[in-house]
Every structure is written in C-alpha cells, then in structure tokens.
Amino acid sequence: MVLNEFDFLEPRLYHVVGNHCLTAGREELLKKLQLKRAYYSFNPKESSRWLMIVLDGNDAGYGVLGKKQLAWLRNVMAQAAKAQQRVIVFSHFALLKSAAAHHRMAKPQPVLQILDKHDCVAAYFAGHDHSGGYATRKGVHHVTFHGMVEATKKNAYAIVRVYPRRLEIKGVGKEPSRRLE
Numbered sequence: 001m002v003l004n005e006f007d008f009l010e011p012r013l014y015h016v017v018g019n020h021c022l023t024a025g026r027e028e029l030l031k032k033l034q035l036k037r038a039y040y041s042f043n044p045k046e047s048s049r050w051l052m053i054v055l056d057g058n059d060a061g062y063g064v065l066g067k068k069q070l071a072w073l074r075n076v077m078a079q080a081a082k083a084q085q086r087v088i089v090f091s092h093f094a095l096l097k098s099a100a101a102h103h104r105m106a107k108p109q110p111v112l113q114i115l116d117k118h119d120c121v122a123a124y125f126a127g128h129d130h131s132g133g134y135a136t137r138k139g140v141h142h143v144t145f146h147g148m149v150e151a152t153k154k155n156a157y158a159i160v161r162v163y164p165r166r167l168e169i170k171g172v173g174k175e176p177s178r179r180l181e
Contacts (some may be wrong), residue, residue: 063106101130
C-alpha cells in the first residue's frame with residue numbers, strides 16, 4: 001500500500017483530500033491518513049510567518065464547503081491577519097473559471113468572500129481540473145496544478161519554494177514553472 005511508503009519520507013506529509021480519495025470512504029480515509037478531519041491549518045516548521053490552510057471541498061457535498069468549515073475558515077483567516085502571517089490555501093477544487101476552465105468548486109463564492117477580505121493570502125493551490133491553469137484575483141495567485149493522470153510520457157508535479165516576498169514553483173513535465181511575487 002502506498003501509505004506505508006510515506007512512513008519512509010523525511011519531511012512531514014500533509015494531505016489534501018479530493019473526490020477520488022473518497023471512494024475509500026470518508027471515515028476509513030481519515031483513519032488511514034491519521035486526520036481528525038479533512039480541513040486543517042499548520043505552520044511549516046521552517047517559518048511561523050506562513051500559515052498553510054487545507055480545505056475539504058467535499059464536506060457538504062461535491063465541491064461544497066459546509067457552514068462549520070466556513071466558520072472555521074473565517075476564524076483562521078482572522079487570526080492569521082492579526083498575527084501578520086502570510087497564507088497559502090490548498091484545496092482539491094479551484095475557485096476561478098479563469099484558473100480552471102473545466103472543473104471547479106461547485107459553490108466557490110463563500111470561500112472567495114472570505115479570501116477577498118484578507119490581504120494576507122498569497123496563493124490558492126488546487127487540482128481537480130487536470131489541464132491546469134493560472135489566474136490572479138485581488139492579488140491572490142490561483143494555481144491549478146496539472147493532473148498526473150494526464151501526463152502520459154513524463155509525470156506532472158511541482159516543487160514550491162516559499163520566500164518572504166515570493167513563491168517559486170519549479171514545474172516538472174506538463175507543469176510549468178512560475179515565479180509568483
């Protein structure tokens with residue numbers, strides 16, 4: 001099983017649950033991933049100036065965040081703003097059509113309203129739309145990463161390096177490299 005191999009990785013591993021993951025069943029998946037819930041936040045050990053927020057795009061339906069998660073997100077964003085942290089949000093589902101032409105979150109407006117209120121958000125990283133995409137909205141970089149399943153000859157993935165004033169994405173295969181100021 002692939003999860004057993006994760007134990008050999010040196011860096012801490014964080015999971016973003018997507019729609020295909022749920023075929024295993026939500027409770028079984030969370031148990032195997034050692035998560036209490038599929039949305040959470042964390043500070044990388046290298047920098048407390050950054051806050052990473054992971055959303056569960058399926059907790060109230062396919063591509064829908066529930067009221068409890070939205071309230072949690074409002075609270076976490078307010079705390080990050082107060083602490084003058086920079087924020088990167090991760091979700092399986094993209095929010096903007098301009099960043100994901102084919103497949104997006106079913107109800108993006110509540111999330112966008114929360115993000116729009118805070119200038120501490122640097123980026124929103126997503127997947128789901130396998131063709132990938134990029135857009136900006138109110139100073140936030142919206143990156144939809146290419147699907148590995150679409151990469152027939154060479155894998156598609158990226159390594160993101162986080163700096164105080166920029167993000168650098170080193171793309172591999174179909175995934176383009178980007179410098180996000």
